[in-house]
Amino acid sequence: MNIKKSVGFYDTFDRSGSATRDTHYCAGCGHGILHKLICEALVDLGIQDRTVIVNPIGCAVFGYYYWDTGNVGAAHGRAQAVATAMNRTLPGRVVISYQGDGDLGAIGFNSTFQAASRGEHFATFFVNNAIYGMTGGQLAPTTLLGQKTATSPAGRRAEHEGYPLHVCEVLNQLKAPVYIARCSLADTKRIMQAKQAVRKALEIQRDGKGYAFVEFLSPCPTNMRLNAVQSARFVIEQMEAEYPLGCLRDDSAEATPRPAPAPAPAPSVFFRELATEGTAQPDPHFVEKRMKVAGFGGQGILSLGIAVAEAGRFAGQHSSWFPSYGPEQRGGSASCTVVVSGQQIGSPDATTPDVLVCMNRPAFERFAPTVRKGGLLICDAMAGVGPGEAPEGVRMVTIPASELAEQLGVPRAANTVMLAALSYLDATGLPREKLLEALDASFVKKPKLIPINRKVFEAATEWCRENIKEHGQ
Amino acid sequence: MTTFVKGNEAVVIGALYAGCEAFFGYPITPASEISHAASAWFPGVGREFLQAECETASINMVYGAASAGKRAMTATSGPGMSLMQEGISYMAGAELPGVIVNIQRAGPGLGNVYPEQGDYNQAVKGGGHGNYHCIVLAPGNVQEMCDLTIKAFELAFRHRNPAIVLGDAVMGQMMETLRLPAAECPPDDTRAWAVQGNAETRRNLITSIFLNAPMQEEHNRHLQAKYEAMRTEALCETYLVDDAEVVLTGYGISSRIARSAVDVLRRQGVKAGLFRPITLYPFPTCQLRQAAEGRPVVVIEHSCGQYRDDVAFHLGVPAESLTLVNRMGGILVTVEQVVEGVTARLSGKCCCCCPEATATPASGTCDSAPACPPVVP
Structure with a gap:
């Protein structure tokens, strides 16, 4: 027989130990036929140089010995994820994922489903021979009912292994795929139809139009324990009865290529907006302050902490902020720890804070006993902490922060009142103008709120001046 | 910027x-x-x-x-x-x-x-x-x-x-x-x-x-x-190791807590130092040996001793010869806990893994470790 070899193939089969063979496939197997169809199409469409084939785990694991294209071997079931990334990082290239039924329909089905649903721009060639080949004839998701395999010795039973998986029909429920077809490799007429489907899927890739999926019913004489002719007949008579051939979808005429990405700035330009120029250097004599802020979520606990830490940065000091996070943030309570220091900061946590701001009663109960002797505790009056409840050796100051904010018409600015109190009491060691600068910075995305918060800050400072005595309250 | x-x-x-x-x-x-x-x-x-x-x-x-x-x-x-x-x-x-x-x-x-x-x-x-x-x-x-x-x-x-x-x-x-x-x-x-x-x-x-x-x-x-x-390619950072009488080691958050503990210990007159690996693989083995040579080592970690075991491996000493100060479950080791662990180690009281290293019984052994091997300096 005189067979014309496509230049899409390597000239020789160079696998070590295979000197006496031209292929590692069994006689009567469908893989070799499909390999040839792919190679011919790549050459005819002129895309051999810009094609990458993701090789599967399974009998086609050695596809790279045949296809003279770029080749990447993927883990079992992961070819769709690998192809997804290759297509997204190599725009304009043709990417093919070549997979068998175990790889694509069992271990890798979710990846297949998700890639198809995203409409990834690559072609999937899915070889369905109703059995695991390389691993030794075990049950595949596409194994027919009653079919005996190494792991279904009595034949597949619907009540035990479920029904044969119809991958094309499942994918056809999705919006994104451009082309879905099922072909057969069992005889010449069918191979010629399969050839057209391969070509169509690759044209869609050449034109950058989206996801194309072609299933090939394929004979596996060795694992079906049949000869080549019998196994081809099995495909035609039994597999095609379960898996009808045909094109399920062809939207290639309407599909449009992905738009070219808009020009984007370099990171050094992009991040400039996020950063500030600063010349201040840490003052090694600045006494480290460890502060905790605690209260309900929504009281601006975390942002008050960030404002103090940011003021530390603006002043050139080292500063850190560590929040409570996770499920707790939805459960009502919130807290954070701020450390400002003239030296490199060790632990960002504070087991015995110098300063504690409590915005509610539970925060007081949880954290007030931890304040170090000689430390400062600032409570919102709303927390209802009586003067006699101050921990021994700790100065407690009560501020009607929520009430003041409410009176000023900005109920959410109780944290700004507390920032003013921290400033008035010099609790942070940071200059007032740096705290104000940080207050402004915290509203960088809502600049309208800056003047009103400044007003709250001034009013709160005034309240402190009138109500806080040097060593009294 | x-x-x-x-x-x-x-x-x-x-x-x-x-x-x-x-x-x-x-x-x-x-x-x-x-x-x-x-x-x-x-x-x-x-x-x-x-x-x-x-x-x-x-x-x-x-x-x-x-x-x-x-x-x-x-x-x-x-x-x-x-x-x-x-x-x-x-x-x-x-x-x-x-x-x-x-x-x-x-x-x-x-x-x-x-x-x-x-x-x-x-x-x-x-x-x-x-x-x-x-x-x-x-x-x-x-x-x-x-x-x-x-x-x-x-x-x-x-x-x-x-x-x-x-x-x-x-x-x-x-x-x-x-x-x-x-x-x-x-x-x-x-x-x-x-x-x-x-x-x-x-x-x-x-x-x-x-x-x-x-x-x-x-x-x-x-x-x-x-x-x-x-x-x-191995990288590390040391802090006050040169004249140290005890070397603390930890990575990530543990190194931060250890650094604070070094400062507290120094204020108390204990010459503590910190060895912090920056690459965990390849591990800065030579640098660790230099830093730890002849000094007791206290390991701070938020795991069961995985890092301690590796430090022991790189030093070529039994894991039990290192003091472990650790917490697990999402709880941070406190600076105080590290200070106590170091103090106990230096006083020869404790040399073993204590889940709550703050507890050092007067008998000189940890109740959590039944057989306490002899202290290695």
């Missing part, structure tokens, strides 16, 4: 300055802010961000982008990291470079979302199947979350090997001042091995299969030689 960001955000800034072209990830606390920032900033500078369907897909997407010779990354926490082990093993086998960030949380299993360092062995001992190692970097502050992400790309591409940035929930969640990197990394020339869908790279092949056993062994020997050659 400075900014004030979470460690998780600093990772993304570092990645973009490193020339990372694609981020593939699946959300998980406490690493999710990395995905949040990446989804905004990667497209902002014209790079690819894709939320994958699971961590298995994320790492295989990194594998795919790396196969194309591109800088790509993913980020996750413990449960996701476990799912990625298959893909990381394949990357190591196929010699593909890429960066995986693990913001460690408490485990095993679902555990919780609070800080722990229980993934140490998984990161530094390979983690998946086969004879391989990942490059492992352990940031100790927000600046390093950025800088070591850049370093991870540099090392990964120099050695064609996956690199892990092993953070923890504190490093990820805390905010600190970040100095923006001075310059962006130049692109890599990967044409010699990558598959890029062009004539030049058409005959390149990415795979980790060697059905021929002698070839597989040869490949393994090649990988081991590569890991050996990486040892010169």
